[in-house]
Structures are given as C-alpha cells and as structure tokens.
Amino acid sequence: MRDTNRLIEIRWHGRGGQGAVTSAELVAQAAISEGKYAHAFPSFGPERRGAPVLAFVRISSQQPIRIRAEIAQPDIVVVLDPRLLRIVNVASGLKENGLLVINTRRSFQDIEAELKAKCKLARVNATSIAREILGLPITNTTMIGALVRATGVVELESLLEPLRHRFGRLAERNIKAMQKAYEETLVKE
Amino acid sequence: MAKRIGIEVSLAIAEAAKLADVDVVAAYPITPQTHIVEHLAELVANGELDAAYIPVESEHSAMSACLGASAAGARTFTATAGQGLELMHEVLYVASSMQLPVVMAVANRALSAPLSVWGDHSDVMAVRDTGWIQLFVENGQEAVDNVLCAFRIGEDPRVLLPVMIHLDGFHLTHMIEPLLFPEQSQVDKFIPPYQHPMPLHPDRPVTMGAFAPPIIYFETKKAQEVNLEAAKEVILQCWDNFGKTFQRYYSPVECYRSEDARVLLLTMGSFSETAMTAIDKMRGEGREVGLLRLRLWRPFPFDEIRQAVGNAEVLIVLDRALSFGGPGGPVCSEVRSALYSEDKRPKVIGFVGGLGGRDITPAGFEEIVDRGIEISQKGSDQEFEIFGVRE
Numbered sequence: 001m002r003d004t005n006r007l008i009e010i011r012w013h014g015r016g017g018q019g020a021v022t023s024a025e026l027v028a029q030a031a032i033s034e035g036k037y038a039h040a041f042p043s044f045g046p047e048r049r050g051a052p053v054l055a056f057v058r059i060s061s062q063q064p065i066r067i068r069a070e071i072a073q074p075d076i077v078v079v080l081d082p083r084l085l086r087i088v089n090v091a092s093g094l095k096e097n098g099l100l101v102i103n104t105r106r107s108f109q110d111i112e113a114e115l116k117a118k119c120k121l122a123r124v125n126a127t128s129i130a131r132e133i134l135g136l137p138i139t140n141t142t143m144i145g146a147l148v149r150a151t152g153v154v155e156l157e158s159l160l161e162p163l164r165h166r167f168g169r170l171a172e173r174n175i176k177a178m179q180k181a182y183e184e185t186l187v188k189e
Numbered sequence: 190m191a192k193r194i195g196i197e198v199s200l201a202i203a204e205a206a207k208l209a210d211v212d213v214v215a216a217y218p219i220t221p222q223t224h225i226v227e228h229l230a231e232l233v234a235n236g237e238l239d240a241a242y243i244p245v246e247s248e249h250s251a252m253s254a255c256l257g258a259s260a261a262g263a264r265t266f267t268a269t270a271g272q273g274l275e276l277m278h279e280v281l282y283v284a285s286s287m288q289l290p291v292v293m294a295v296a297n298r299a300l301s302a303p304l305s306v307w308g309d310h311s312d313v314m315a316v317r318d319t320g321w322i323q324l325f326v327e328n329g330q331e332a333v334d335n336v337l338c339a340f341r342i343g344e345d346p347r348v349l350l351p352v353m354i355h356l357d358g359f360h361l362t363h364m365i366e367p368l369l370f371p372e373q374s375q376v377d378k379f380i381p382p383y384q385h386p387m388p389l390h391p392d393r394p395v396t397m398g399a400f401a402p403p404i405i406y407f408e409t410k411k412a413q414e415v416n417l418e419a420a421k422e423v424i425l426q427c428w429d430n431f432g433k434t435f436q437r438y439y440s441p442v443e444c445y446r447s448e449d450a451r452v453l454l455l456t457m458g459s460f461s462e463t464a465m466t467a468i469d470k471m472r473g474e475g476r477e478v479g480l481l482r483l484r485l486w487r488p489f490p491f492d493e494i495r496q497a498v499g500n501a502e503v504l505i506v507l508d509r510a511l512s513f514g515g516p517g518g519p520v521c522s523e524v525r526s527a528l529y530s531e532d533k534r535p536k537v538i539g540f541v542g543g544l545g546g547r548d549i550t551p552a553g554f555e556e557i558v559d560r561g562i563e564i565s566q567k568g569s570d571q572e573f574e575i576f577g578v579r580e
Contacts, residue, residue, distance in 0.1 A: 025197075025365045032195035032367040039366040040195075044307060044359040044546060066462035068360045069548045162195075 005062050008153055009071045012055040013090050014080035016048050019140030023078070024055035026166060027144060030158035036061045043070060052088050059153055078147050079103060080126070080139045091117035101146050101185075103127060103139050108188045122150035124185040133177040134170075141167075141174040145181030156182055191369040191435070198329035199362045201370075202268070202294050202354075203228035205336040207238045208376045209292075212263035215243040215254035217273070221306040223296045223362045225268035248273040252280035252291075259289035259351075260397055262388035264340065267291065270358055271298030274312045278319075284351040285320030286413060287398045290343030290383070291351040293321075294336065297458065297509075298358040299545040307546020308358035310457065310509040313486070314519045320413055322352040322420055323487040325457040329366045332356050334437055337376060342427045344383040348420045355486070357459040359546065371435055379434055421488045441490035442497045446472055447479030452562060453501045453535070455481040455524060460507070460549060467554035478558055483520065491527045498528060504535040505561035507576075509543045517541055517573025536565040542576035549577060 010027070014020030021042040028040035036059055043054035056071045073093040082104040084090060091100060098119045102111060103126035111121060126142035141163065148156050159178065164171040196204070202225045206214070214233070216226035232238040241258070245251045251267055259265040269277060274295055284291050297313055299305040313323070322342060326332045332354060339352035356362060371379075387395045401409060421441070432438035445465050447453055456464050461482040471478045481497050481504075483490075498504055506525075508518020516522045521539035528534040538561040543549050549557075557576055564574065 025195075028365045029195035032193070037367060038195065039364050041359070041364045044363065046306065065366075066466050067551070068364065068459055068463065069550055 005060075007058060007060045007065065008076065009074045010057040010059070010076045010078065010147070010153070011071045011074040012057070012078045012080065013084050013088060014053055014055070014140070015084070016051050016053050018080050019138055020053055020055040020080055022166065023080070023140040023144050024057045026141070026159060026162045027057050027147065027154060028059070029162040030154040031059045033161060034154060034158050037064050039065055039068075041068075052084060074098065076101065076147070076151060076153075078143055080143050082106070082127070085111075085114055091115055091119060094119055099150060101143065101150050103143055103146070108186075120187070120189055122146060122185055122187045124181050126181055129177055129180050129184070133180065134173055142177045142181040145178035146185040149182045149185040150187050191371050193367055193369050195365055195367055197224060197363065197365050198332055198356070198368075199224035199296075200228045201329055201333050201368050202336055203232060204370065205333045206266045206292075207232050208371070208373060209264065209266070209337055209340045209380055210377075211238070211240050211266040213241045213243065213255070213258035213265045214267060215245050215251045215258065215265075216267050216269075217245050217248050217251045219248055219269075219273045219276070221270045221296070221298055221358065222273060223268060223270055223358075225294055225296070225362070229266070248276040249280060252277040252284065255291045256280065256284055256287065256289055257389075259284070259291050260287065260385070260389045262383065262385045264344070264383045265289075265291045266293070268294040268296070270296035271300060271306065271312050274316060275300065278316065281316055281319040281321060281351075283398060285417075286409070288349040288416075289351060290340075290349055292336065292339040292343060292354070293351065294332070294354045294356065296358040296362045297355050305545045306358070308360055308509075309544045309546070310355075311511075311544070313355050314510040314512070316353070317487070317519060320350070320417060321487065322348075322350050322417070322424070323355060324353070324485050325355045325483065326361070327459055327461045327482065329361060329364060329368050330437070331439070332361060333368055333370070334431065334435065335439070337371075337379060338427050338431055338439075340383070341380045342420070342424050344381075345423050345427075346384070346386065348416070348423050349385070350417060350420055355458065360459040375434065379431070417488050421485070421490070424485065439484060440493070441485035442493040443482040443484055444497050445480040445482065447481060447497065447499075447501075449477060450479030450501055451477040452503045452558060453479050453481055453498065453505070454554065454558060455483060455504060455506045455520070457483045457486070457520065458509070460509070460543060463549060463551055464554045467551040467558070470551065471555060471558065489523060489527070494524060494527050495531060498535060500533070501535045503562060503565040504528075504537045505540060505558060506537065507540045507542055507549075507557060509541075511541050511544065521573065538564050539573035540576045541573060547577055553577060
C-alpha cells in the first residue's frame with residue numbers, strides 16, 4: 001500500500017460536523033507537501049450536521065490527477081463513526097484486497113461478521129482517544145493517524161504543518177491524538 | 190520561485206485576486222455563493238489585502254457596485270454562481286457597454302427549478318450575449334493563471350472590457366489540489382496599474398452610459414462588437430506573455446492528441462480532463478480520436494476552431510446546457526455555424542450531457558464517441574442527442 005506510483009483512491013465516511021472533509025484535505029495537503037499529486041473534495045451538495053457525509057482523496061506520485069468524479073471504487077475506506085456501519089454500506093465498491101480503516105472498540109471478528117466483506121481491516125478506538133486528548137468525540141485527526149499507520153500513503157511528519165496551519169492553538173492536541181492513534185492502530189491482513 | 194501548495198481552488202482564486210492587488214470587491218452571499226468571496230472578506234478583514242469589501246444586499250447590487258468602483262478607476266473583482274449570475278443579468282450588459290473591466294469568477298451551476306446547486310453550464314449560456322470576454326478553465330491552476338490574465342486583458346487600454354472566468358461548480362470550486370503561485374513581484378510586473386482613460390471624478394465630470402436615441406444607439410453597438418472582436422489579439426498577446434513569464438501556455442482552442450484524428454470530441458471546463466482519460470484509452474486501442482477543448486468562449490475563436498478541426502470527418506460536441514426547443518447545446522450550434530462555410534467540413538454531432546451535476550465518466554465519453562460515430566454513419570431523426578438520462 002506504500003506504493004503511491006499508481007493512483008490511490010481513499011473514501012472517507014463520517015457525519016456532518018465530524019471533520020471527514022477536513023481529514024481528506026489534510027491528507028491531500030500532506031501528500032502535496034511531499035511533492036506528490038493529490039486532490040481532496042467533499043461529496044458535492046449542501047451539508048447537514050449529523051447526516052452521513054463522504055469525502056474523497058486521490059494520491060499519485062507519478063502524474064497529475066485528471067479524474068474529478070466521486071470515488072465509487074476506492075482502494076481505502078476510512079470510517080469515522082462506528083454507528084455508520086449499520087446505516088451505510090461503507091465497503092460499497094471497495095476494490096479487491098482493499099482496506100477498511102474503522103473507528104471502533106469492537107474486535108476484528110465482530111466487524112467481519114457485520115460487514116460480510118472480504119477486505120483488509122485496520123481498527124482503532126478513535127472515539128476514546130479523541131475524548132481523552134481533545135475532550136470531544138471528534139475523530140477526524142485521530143483517524144488520520146490510523147490511516148497513516150495502516151497504509152503509509154503519507155508520512156506522519158508531513159501532516160504536522162497542515163495540522164498546525166489548520167488548527168492553530170488546538171493543533172498540538174490534534175497532533176497528539178493523531179500520534180496516539182498511529183501507535184494504537186491494529187491491522188489485520 | 191513559485192510556491193506549490195495544496196489549497197482549495199476557491200481560496201486560490203481569492204489569493205489570485207489578492208496577488209492582483211484588487212481595490213474593490215462587492216459581493217453577496219446568495220445560495221449558491223462560493224468560498225471565493227468569503228476568503229476575500231477574510232483577507233480584507235485581516236488586513237492582508239488593502240481593498241474595500243462591499244457586502245451588498247443582492248447580486249444585482251453586487252454588480253452595480255462593481256460598475257461604480259470600476260468607473261471610478263478601481264481594480265474591481267467579484268464572484269458569483271448559478272442563480273446569482275442570473276440576478277446580475279441586466280447589469281452585466283452595462284459593464285461591457287460602458288467598458289468597465291470588472292473581473293468575475295463564475296462557479297458554473299445549474300438553474301432552478303427544481304432547485305439545484307450542482308454544476309453545469311446553463312448559467313454561462315444565459316449570459317453568452319452580454320458582451321463580456323468569457324473563458325473556460327479546466328483546473329485550479331488554469332483558474333489562478335487566468336484570473337491574473339483577466340486583469341491584464343480587460344484593463345488593457347485597447348480593450349477595456351469586463352472578463353468572466355468560468356469554472357465548474359464543485360468539480361473545481363470545492364477541490365483541494367496542488368497549485369503554483371507566482372511571486373508578488375512577478376505579478377506586479379505582469380499586470381500594469383489600471384488606468385481608465387476617463388474615470389468618474391468630482392473635479393472632472395464625465396457621463397457614462399447616457400440616454401441614446403436611435404440616431405446614436407446602433408453606432409455604440411457596432412463599436413462594441415468591433416472592440417470585442419479586436420480584444421482577441423490582446424488576449425493572445427497576454428497568454429503568450431504569460432507563457433514566457435510563467436511557463437504555462439494557453440490558447441483559445443486547446444488540442445489534445447487531435448493530430449490526424451478522424452473523430453474529434455469537443456468539450457469545455459473540467460470535463461475536458463475526464464475526456465482526455467477516455468481519449469488516452471481509445472488511442473491505446475488504435476482508434477483515431479482526439480479532443481478539442483474550447484477555452485475562449487467570447488470573442489468566439491472562429492479561425493482557431495476551423496484550424497483545429499482540420500481534416501477530421503466527425504466532430505462530436507458535448508454541451509452542458511440545453512437551449513429548450515432549439516438545436517440542442519449552444520456551443521454545438523456555434524461550432525457548426527463556424528464550420529458551415531468551409532468547403533470541407535466534418536459531420537457535427539451534438540450531445541447534451543452532465544446537467545445539474547450528473548457526472549460523465551471516461552467510459553461515458555467512450556460511449557458518446559461510439560454513438561456519435563454511429564449517428565455520423567446512419568443518421569438520426571433527432572437534432573441532437575441527450576446523454577446519460579434515465580428513460
């Protein structure tokens with residue numbers, strides 16, 4: 001998965017207000033700062049707090065990205081809110097051998113039973129980390145840590161500057177949450 | 190050195206307006222407005238841009254305030270989208286007729302009803318005849334570059350016309366992508382100061398846009414037409430100079446793998462990049478297809494279109510707007526008309542697709558090409574084809 005020579009497509013699932021769009025932007029900015037080509041965008045349309053939302057990232061180190069359509073067949077799916085699994089088919093269109101990175105406190109076995117999808121899994125209890133470090137169950141920066149741990153699509157260090165720029169005085173706590181998630185993320189092939 | 194950063198295209202356009210050191214921005218946050226004017230408001234509020242930001246009460250007033258500012262000699266910028274552009278409509282004609290070089294970014298969107306904030310070119314086509322210089326961009330870099338060019342072109346004393354930069358709503362405006370920003374000193378050199386030859390001034394009264402009875406009105410319209418046609422030369426010079434300065438080159442009709450192509454597709458805006466992907470695949474299969482991308486919409490590049498079409502046998506034009514009850518898409522009508530006088534011309538097949546944010550994938554473009562070729566051989570009882578609608 002560390003091979004960004006080919007185009008890598010990432011789809012984020014969250015709820016309005018959880019920061020899925022911000023996560024996507026930060027990852028794209030980190031990739032761009034590494035000299036790669038990348039873009040990020042939200043699912044197009046009006047946004048509503050609490051409603052399921054999508055955000056998308058494409059990364060390629062080889063050539064400019066020309067496709068601007070929403071990502072229907074992602075390589076990687078990141079799920080910010082564990083309860084989305086019940087109402088949204090987050091694995092929809094996921095490529096064979098694709099990866100699901102999930103915020104959950106449940107076991108791999110439980111998740112596999114619920115998803116009924118054949119894919120690689122990565123999990124972290126991002127809500128608990130976010131509550132502990134940020135004092136809020138906002139899991140966007142935490143889940144970036146999980147994504148980086150499971151895939152290496154960008155370097156963790158590349159995210160520091162985009163996070164500082166985005167969050168100002170709240171940046172250091174977000175960086176800490178991201179790093180803790182990076183350390184605690186478990187991956188099952 | 191130019192800086193390469195990841196930034197939302199809307200914010201980048203605001204940063205380009207800042208690099209151009211605009212004096213006045215007048216805007217209204219109608220739905221759907223974009224982050225372009227929101228970020229400009231921030232830049233002015235933070236003291237990063239020394240400009241007057243006029244929050245008006247409607248888009249009609251936004252353009253009216255821009256006229257006043259430009260007439261007083263201020264470098265003026267605004268942005269709008271979809272319904273907002275429609276509400277500006279009557280004032281747009283005044284800007285071009287009074288030769289006021291306002292620059293406006295338009296996030297292209299569908300029109301009501303039903304209510305839609307998603308992208309297409311219905312708003313562009315409704316302002317086609319307003320006398321503005323109008324150009325399409327395909328990505329964020331082109332948007333930034335052409336905002337800079339727009340000031341230089343519009344404010345050129347040989348031109349003095351307002352300029353619209355059309356960029357697809359969402360597909361461009363909401364995209365974070367890597368963009369190169371030139372140095373302030375380079376931009377300062379590239380865009381000379383705006384000097385209206387006869388600005389409004391209390392000490393030197395002038396009349397602009399006064400009452401014109403039949404004895405003179407028509408002459409002003411002829412002069413306007415001559416002026417807009419002549420602007421093309423200045424546009425070409427500007428793009429040439431931009432290329433030499435910043436190493437990114439633009440032309441009225443961009444060709445992609447079109448040499449020796451028997452079948453050509455013609456698109457505008459961000460869909461062009463998707464179409465390129467389809468062309469690459471078809472070329473890989475040995476098919477003689479190519480792509481033309483229309484960048485300059487007004488003044489219409491007749492010669493460049495004729496030249497770019499060359500010896501192609503079939504030309505398939507995709508419009509993202511529909512002239513109801515008419516010949517289909519406005520761009521196809523104009524391209525067909527531009528080629529009609531040629532002794533040897535391709536069959537021109539019109540498609541309308543991608544309305545109200547409906548995506549067209551690379552596979553969709555392949556389908557369009559296949560269907561276009563089929564129509565060119567077998568004919569059709571329709572004036573044009575609608576692509577991608579559920580029956």
